[in-house]
Amino acid sequence: GAGVSQTPSNKVTEKGKYVELRCDPISGHTALYWYRQSLGQGPEFLIYFQGTGAADDSGLPNDRFFAVRPEGSVSTLKIQRTERGDSAVYLCASSSQTSGSSYNEQFFGPGTRLTVL
Amino acid sequence: GNSVTQMEGPVTLSEEAFLTINCTYTATGYPSLFWYVQYPGEGLQLLLKATKADDKGSNKGFEATYRKETTSFHLEKGSVQVSDSAVYFCALKRANRDDKIIFGKGTRLHILP
Numbered sequence: 001g002a003g004v005s006q007t008p009s010n011k012v013t014e015k016g017k018y019v020e021l022r023c024d025p026i027s028g029h030t031a032l033y034w035y036r037q038s039l040g041q042g043p044e045f046l047i048y049f050q051g052t053g054a055a056d057d058s059g060l061p062n063d064r065f066f067a068v069r070p071e072g073s074v075s076t077l078k079i080q081r082t083e084r085g086d087s088a089v090y091l092c093a094s095s096s097q098t099s100g101s102s103y104n105e106q107f108f109g110p111g112t113r114l115t116v117l
Numbered sequence: 118g119n120s121v122t123q124m125e126g127p128v129t130l131s132e133e134a135f136l137t138i139n140c141t142y143t144a145t146g147y148p149s150l151f152w153y154v155q156y157p158g159e160g161l162q163l164l165l166k167a168t169k170a171d172d173k174g175s176n177k178g179f180e181a182t183y184r185k186e187t188t189s190f191h192l193e194k195g196s197v198q199v200s201d202s203a204v205y206f207c208a209l210k211r212a213n214r215d216d217k218i219i220f221g222k223g224t225r226l227h228i229l230p
Binding site: 033035040041042043044045048055056059091105106108109110111 | 159160220
């Protein structure tokens, strides 16, 4: 079946512009995560959705970053007034809820590479 | 807070050499531990996992044992191949929770033919 997809695969923008990054999770997965991977670093957590609501947004670096998941499926990460330091690969992951399971694997998308000039 | 520390790369080995990539963690409670791999041009994928102390995760010839006494989860493979060249990330997640994964910085592995 189809995995997690992210669009666009690459985004180049100018400092100060607004960008939107889209994530399509695996069908039926109720949990959705956003991570940011800077060059030479491991992915860092940004926000986690359970259904339509943000269960944990503690990783969002500041109020320029916002994410939504209005129908509990597709999610959009929005970045206002972009800065050069926002340049990174933005990863999305999804997982299912399995009753009684101690672990629900997160499946990652290919990422969106954002470059802010 | 919870964190993961792994050996810095790059690590360069010849084909058929023995591989160890060290990983230690700091966490409250009993986290689940993972190794993820990122092959060139591909997305992040789970390589193996262990969910409790003394568990051994294994996949594709790689192994790692959850050592609570030393808070370690070292990745090993007896005989590496050129196709194992990738970036490897050690990671943890609080047990029984659907929340964030905490990753190490990654170790780039180069295997020479």
